[in-house]
Amino acid sequence: MLRYIWWAIKIAAAICVAALLHYTLPQRDVVYITSTYNRVVQFGSNSIFWSSPDSGSNVAAGEVSRDVLFIESVQRSGRVMVYRNEDTGFWPPYLKFDSSNLQAEATDLVSNRADPQWVVLTHYGWRIPFLTAFPNAIAVRPTDDPDATLIPWFNIALLVVLFAIWWAIRVRWKRFRRARVDPALLNAGAAYDERSAAAGRWLRSWRR
Known part of the structure; x- marks a missing residue:
């Protein structure tokens, strides 16, 4: 469900950016x-x-x-x-x-x-x-x-530049996420699972 919501947010953001560019250019x-x-x-x-x-x-x-x-x-x-x-x-x-x-x-x-x-x-x-x-x-x-x-050369050049900037940011964010964010989330998940398991063992010991 969260995946679909995330895609809906991205599509809405893309539509807003496209509308702003079409209005302004x-x-x-x-x-x-x-x-x-x-x-x-x-x-x-x-x-x-x-x-x-x-x-x-x-x-x-x-x-x-x-x-x-x-x-x-x-x-x-x-x-x-x-x-x-x-x-x-x-x-x-x-x-x-x-x-x-x-x-x-x-x-x-x-x-x-x-x-x-x-x-x-x-x-x-x-x-x-x-x-x-x-x-x-x-x-x-x-x-x-x-x-x-009438060929809109200025609009074409600007859109190419904006796409290049967006692509560079996207690539760098993916690298940062793989190097820092994903390992941190995995470690946090592993620590949470370990604490949950420890809490479960403690509760079972009291039942015994």
């Missing part, structure tokens, strides 16, 4: 921007999906509403996508402090279906309509090839 979409705007957003239980107030702003701590910049777009498939445009600060570690500049760049690239100006929009996060969660735009650049294949 940069993703790129090829879209054309249809409009940019800002509106007041009321924050509630979904505040985990929003960034802190922009760097340098004077929003009071605990404030439940503030102005947020948005970018509306249409993807190659025709699906609409709305991005928020907020500073990230130091987490996630994009060090984005120029949301106003990015908004100006996005506004300059606004186009329409008849004459689309395709752009590569880098973002992180998820679009969850029922939680009013939007991905956060990080960068935008025009492109002449809307069908370009």
Whole structure:
């Protein structure tokens, strides 16, 4: 039973790590921007999906509403996508402090279906309509090839590094466990069995 519980804990931990990486790592979409705007957003239980107030702003701590910049777009498939445009600060570690500049760049690239100006929009996060969660735009650049294949080299390299670190820790932990933990547990088990046997012999001697 304990074995199954341990495996369930490991699977749950792996799912949590995978979800965190998928949410945090940069993703790129090829879209054309249809409009940019800002509106007041009321924050509630979904505040985990929003960034802190922009760097340098004077929003009071605990404030439940503030102005947020948005970018509306249409993807190659025709699906609409709305991005928020907020500073990230130091987490996630994009060090984005120029949301106003990015908004100006996005506004300059606004186009329409008849004459689309395709752009590569880098973002992180998820679009969850029922939680009013939007991905956060990080960068935008025009492109002449809307069908370009975007290979996430940074994500691949980071995942390889993280896997190498995890593997090194796992190998060292197994060596440490074989050299120190398992012998200690065996000795403790043997000592416990010896004490139990001695206690049993003592009780039997009293019965006699």
